[in-house]
Amino acid sequence: MKERPIYSILLRALLDFVEIWIPVITFAFMFLVFVIAIFFRYVLNHPLTWPYELSIILFIWTILFGAGYAKREDSHVVFSVIYDRLSPAKQRVSRIVAELIVLTAFIIGFQASTSYILFWKTLKTPALRISFDLVFFPYVVFMLLMIGRSAYNLFLDLRSILRKGVQE
Numbered sequence: 001m002k003e004r005p006i007y008s009i010l011l012r013a014l015l016d017f018v019e020i021w022i023p024v025i026t027f028a029f030m031f032l033v034f035v036i037a038i039f040f041r042y043v044l045n046h047p048l049t050w051p052y053e054l055s056i057i058l059f060i061w062t063i064l065f066g067a068g069y070a071k072r073e074d075s076h077v078v079f080s081v082i083y084d085r086l087s088p089a090k091q092r093v094s095r096i097v098a099e100l101i102v103l104t105a106f107i108i109g110f111q112a113s114t115s116y117i118l119f120w121k122t123l124k125t126p127a128l129r130i131s132f133d134l135v136f137f138p139y140v141v142f143m144l145l146m147i148g149r150s151a152y153n154l155f156l157d158l159r160s161i162l163r164k165g166v167q168e
Contacts, residue, residue: 015072018065018068018141019069020069023062023066026062027062029058030054030058030059030062033051033055033058037051049126049127050127052127053126053127053128057125057130057135060135061138064141067142067146068141068146068149072149092157092160092161096157096158103147103150103151106143106147107147109143113139113143114140117132117136117140120132120133120136121133
């Protein structure tokens with residue numbers, strides 16, 4: 001069995017941390033904050049303002065970091081009625097077209113989105129006073145993950161086409 005290079009192992013560990021462990025941790029904290037908010041509101045009759053804000057921020061982080069894992073496992077929602085009826089070659093072509101569209105859209109939008117998020121660094125959230133660029137930073141990571149995964153999927157499909165062409 002061939003050993004994987006160290007950079008491959010480190011990249012996999014980093015992606016696991018970003019796509020699995022950060023969403024798990026943020027979801028757990030979001031649940032804890034939610035329980036705290038309920039306890040203070042209904043048991044102590046003293047509603048707090050910060051739990052709502054923090055739970056929204058943690059929700060954003062959970063969704064954006066977790067979307068990378070959904071893309072990795074190819075477990076996002078799809079409507080495959082037409083796709084399933086296509087031949088394998090046509091399925092590959094449709095995947096290539098779809099990945100090209102996604103890759104192009106994210107590459108085009110990356111600089112503008114990053115600039116806009118950095119523009120928000122001067123504003124802070126009302127209750128916790130957290131800078132909005134930190135709140136929306138996961139979107140930059142999400143875009144990088146989508147660009148990387150789409151480029152990798154595109155590479156795999158193009159490589160399979162080239163290999164089939166060489167074998168024929």
